[in-house]
Amino acid sequence: MLKSNILTCTLLLAGIMNARSQGMDFEKYNPVSTLVVPEHPVKKSKFPFIDVHNHQYGMGNANLNGLLKDMDALNMKVMVNLSGGNGEGLKKMTDNIKANAPKRFIVFANISFNGIGEQGWTEKAVEMLVNDVKNGANGLKVFKNLGLSVKDNAGKRVAIDDPRLDAIWAKCGELKIPVLIHAADPKPFWDPEDGNNERWLELKTHPGRKRGDNNPAPWQQIIDEEHRMFKKHPRTTFINAHFGWYANDLAHLSKLMEQMPNMYVEFGAVIAELGRQPKMARQFFEKYQDRILFGKDSWQPEEYATYFRVLETADEYFPYHKKYHAFWRMYGMNLPDDILKKIYYKNALKIIPRIDKSLFE
Numbered sequence: 001m002l003k004s005n006i007l008t009c010t011l012l013l014a015g016i017m018n019a020r021s022q023g024m025d026f027e028k029y030n031p032v033s034t035l036v037v038p039e040h041p042v043k044k045s046k047f048p049f050i051d052v053h054n055h056q057y058g059m060g061n062a063n064l065n066g067l068l069k070d071m072d073a074l075n076m077k078v079m080v081n082l083s084g085g086n087g088e089g090l091k092k093m094t095d096n097i098k099a100n101a102p103k104r105f106i107v108f109a110n111i112s113f114n115g116i117g118e119q120g121w122t123e124k125a126v127e128m129l130v131n132d133v134k135n136g137a138n139g140l141k142v143f144k145n146l147g148l149s150v151k152d153n154a155g156k157r158v159a160i161d162d163p164r165l166d167a168i169w170a171k172c173g174e175l176k177i178p179v180l181i182h183a184a185d186p187k188p189f190w191d192p193e194d195g196n197n198e199r200w201l202e203l204k205t206h207p208g209r210k211r212g213d214n215n216p217a218p219w220q221q222i223i224d225e226e227h228r229m230f231k232k233h234p235r236t237t238f239i240n241a242h243f244g245w246y247a248n249d250l251a252h253l254s255k256l257m258e259q260m261p262n263m264y265v266e267f268g269a270v271i272a273e274l275g276r277q278p279k280m281a282r283q284f285f286e287k288y289q290d291r292i293l294f295g296k297d298s299w300q301p302e303e304y305a306t307y308f309r310v311l312e313t314a315d316e317y318f319p320y321h322k323k324y325h326a327f328w329r330m331y332g333m334n335l336p337d338d339i340l341k342k343i344y345y346k347n348a349l350k351i352i353p354r355i356d357k358s359l360f361e
């Protein structure tokens with residue numbers, strides 16, 4: 001009797017140990033696909049392209065040759081550096097570009113929000129922007145700090161549609177330069193960090209990205225501020241970065257496209273949303289083919305291949321490059337050439353001034 005009890009216990013324990021060794025972390029589970037289907041990896045885009053969402057630092061002093069070599073390998077004719085800063089720093093950058101690679105780089109200026117609320121802040125910011133454009137800036141980039149962390153001189157969060165900023169957006173319309181804006185962050189960063197959250201892994205590996213209704217405000221509120229601001233300035237062209245965080249709800253994004261004809265979108269960092277719904281995404285690209293731009297965001301040359309493959313091929317179930325964005329696989333949209341050309345360069349040429357069109361003939 002005793003002997004059989006011990007045996008049962010031993011067997012039970014062995015069973016538990018076995019189950020434990022078979023369990024593993026979500027981060028570790030990375031099965032190799034056994035699916036055999038045609039594969040068409042794309043290292044170089046089918047047509048030359050303009051990346052409207054890139055960040056390069058230290059461009060004022062840098063030797064640009066290495067960058068040009070990487071761009072040529074991808075077929076990137078023009079890179080838009082959104083981190084232009086302003087004033088002297090920006091001028092140094094545009095001077096270096098003019099001297100060494102005048103056709104290949106475009107710089108967007110940034111606003112310094114320091115001191116907003118002080119007497120004369122708006123006028124000074126507008127003056128700085130006008131000067132930056134004279135020095136060669138071709139657009140304005142607004143970072144997500146507006147809406148999330150920018151505070152005025154009284155310590156209050158500055159809303160994206162704050163009237164103290166109106167003169168800046170209006171000036172961009174007058175100067176005919178686009179405003180590329182990144183507002184808030186993906187909605188799941190505001191949701192409970194649990195097993196139902198699609199961005200659980202990103203929040204686990206980047207805990208600083210977690211947000212909440214009071215940190216600093218509800219997601220929808222910040223997004224609504226942005227849309228009100230777009231509507232208030234119909235003569236200014238806005239490029240809503242990252243598909244305005246609606247790449248996972250293209251029916252809703254379509255409604256927004258209808259409401260705001262001055263809004264363009266770019267798909268930096270959200271290609272994994274398009275690559276999981278190739279049919280719906282293709283319909284969206286067909287309908288809004290004149291208002292979608294190619295953007296990537298982080299400068300990792302080898303990751304562009306995923307973007308090209310989603311846009312150009314009809315491939316099925318191929319891997320994405322960053323598990324914390326997408327633990328799912330990609331499908332290609334198989335876009336026709338005339339739409340690809342618009343996405344890759346024609347739309348950008350239309351709204352970003354002073355890009356040499358002869359690069360695309």
Ligand SMILES: [Zn+2]
Binds near residue numbers: 055082182297
């Ligand atoms: Zn960015």
